[in-house]
Amino acid sequence: MSQTNQSLNAEQLRSQLEGIAQLHGIRQWDLGAACSTDTSVQVDRGEPKQLKGAQRSSITIRVWNSEGLVGTTSTSDLSQSGLERALSGARDAAAFGNAEETPAFSPLATAPLTALDQPLHQPQGILKLLEQLKAAEHDLLGRHLAISTVPYNGLAERSSERIYLNSDGACRQQQLTTASIYLYARAEESGRKPRSSGAVRLAYGASDLDIAGCIDEAAERTISHLDYAPVETGRYTCVLSPEAFLDLIGAFSNLFNARSVLDGVSLSQKDSIGQSLAVPFLSIDDNGLHPGNIGASNFDGEGTPTRKLSLLEGGVLKNFLHSEATARAFGVAPTGHAGLGAKVSVGPDWFEIGPTPGTSGGQSGLDRFKADQPIIWIDSLSALHAGVKASQGSFSLPFDGWLIKGGEARSIDAATVAGDIRQVLNAIVGFEGEAKVTPDGLCPMVWVEGLSVTGEA
Template identity: 65%
Template sequence: MGHAPLNVSALRDRLHQLASREGITQWDLGASRSNSASVQVDRGEAKQLKASQRSSITVRVWNRDGLVGITSTSDLSDAGLEKALMGAHQASAFGNADDVPHFSPLAKAPTDPLDRPLKNSEGIQSLLKNLLEAEKELLSRHPAIETVPYNGLNEGSSERIYLNSDGALRQAQRTQASLYLFARAEEAGRKPRSGGAVRLALGSAELDLNGCIDEAAERTISHLNYKPIDTGRYLVCFTPEAFLDLIGSFSSMFNARAVLDGVSLSKADTIGQQLAVPFFNLIDNGLHPAHVGAMPFDGEGTPTRALRLIGDGRLESFLHSEATARAFGVQPTGHAGLGAKVSVGPDWFEVHRSEGATLPGDHLDHRTTSDSFVLIESLNALHAGVKASQGSFSLPFDGWLVNGGERISVEAATVAGDIRELLRSIVQIEADPIVTHEGVCPHVWVDGLAITGEA
């Protein structure tokens, strides 16, 4: 699919020649290229057809004083590379002496093999035909479903490269496809209700279209019979997607860059502290077999690996780039981007319970429990309602009040709390891990969460 892979050996040789001609002895280059085709539809008509190609190249040069300059380009011709090297070299005179990145010590370490066969593209006409059929099928599921206002079908390929003057040479390719369907239902005299679903795959032919339609229809229809909820404290069960969204919003807790910048709940000495209930485990596993977007190395060339962030409730690790790892005296973890200030971010979360642990809410199961509880399906307004550096959240949600197995959709309500209290108030992590489009997680139960009903 898309363009032929770059010849990285030839690219490295050209850079070596250009650099030595300019008297540059230390440099590196990170590049990512992608192309994608996407379609959106509206009531049986094509709404948007889009094909795009992107490439971004970052070149860093260290000068004789050890200061680094950085430049970005999208031009891989000899003239473009020479211009980028020269620009970075000139910029290095103004480099920040207090924050000098180095090469990752693991940039030449072996990477784990990734079993991600590249898939052929189906083409934009095939995408359009499939999405029109999916929209038509979803609209037919219930008379109240009038529109599918948010929808999209996308396929594409991408390539990542890292090389440096020390001999590091990394290259990886992947293909990926995604589908999302978000339906809106309206009944006379009632508020509009909505629900949606997402599917990812290595190629668009492998996407589970029917599963996506079924889930979007089921979620939308289940919210039609809604009622207000009383304000109070509730036993709450989070769906895997909702819990992963919440944890992801507070990922600065595990981010060494955020710790060093003073914008994280964690401090350097938080490692080893009890952060959650003793049966809670969180792993960042960018190599998980279900992670469609996996890459074998990060922006600095460090191999991707599974990293235990929380083990038996204790904070065990931070996510590191080369620079943060050096500051903490540890190895980089494979979570870095490459830029003027190297960013750090998570890949793919896995949540699971400790083996053999006795949980206070072991009898709780979202399918069979007779207890009264609130099932939170999805959290909204995460960017506005989360104060990550303070730990607090106040978020509108979609979900149901479940009583004796009967589900009644919650009309409008907000769940609020503190992430540290929430992690210490978990009473049950169900045994079945569920693969979602953003990680692996079972249903997670938390007791005593504050819910405000909106009349």
């Protein structure tokens, strides 16, 4: 795309589209565009493994015909001729539109947006990223004799831009810079299985990344798994890390997804609002505007403003995530969780999980190291793509973690945890510690009793 490496002018683009639409007799149209410039590096024992730069664009144009049917095209060409071809193609495709799926403009596409504090950073450049990552890898390799390699690592920076325009006057635009680093170390001792763990950090610019904290966390986690032992199969009270519990909720987000409800692939029904789904002290909000959400957007694919939305309050289902079409079907307002397409997708932004204000929050003073029973501390879950049956509610997932007994933690050799998400939500004992900001949301340690754990035979 010829303009990817420049700042897009939304007003100029809208003026172009209006002129082309008028010329071709198109009365209703919209456009969603996302463009980015990415730079990333990887290293292998001090040597460059991969240096990569890329410009990406994703542009979707929809056109409504006189019968209200919608045609959709995708393009990467924002020139006058490219836009003309895309609009004409979408107009022609509308004749074959699905009369059962007729999205409309969001009624909130021109509503005021919440301002976000997202400082823009100049890119440091690929050579600077390479030197920083080589130094980070060298530091991590020196933390323990058993750490022989850091097989998965990366340092990246991105400059991106999003636009939403429609023929009713909506004009949304956002520019954003982000950076990330991940370090995943591998440690091995003679006669023992290799053990791995890692850490990730996000920021608005590479200069703001907590690289030292990422190294410390990756080293601490990896070293803590060196002394491992098998665990007996049975039912345990488990303490899930914020990352693990957020992964589990994300895997079953169809509970809150109105698109999934209408498609019949959700654990919830259309009349589930107001029903109790969890213990009476659990709250889950979707809050894409939280300051901890690096990469937040203040509007969705349809131009609807992003806002904080209560999903569970006191264990009771309060709201679904909506696009314009699903909101219309439910008789409510769009919530700002839509993608863009002929059939619009719906998805969560960033979860906030914790005790409901004004409740006991479950058992107080929980400390996994002071428990009078064996506790399994689940640090991270794996194979969520394969081990989760989202439409059934069941899961069986390998995990990394520790068995805590008598105040001492010992890494678990290999094990899986299994259960049903509805049972999990009703078996929460309480929360431990302060809520932690992660890339996927805000959450404290979560205690769940009676989870089935299968150890390695």
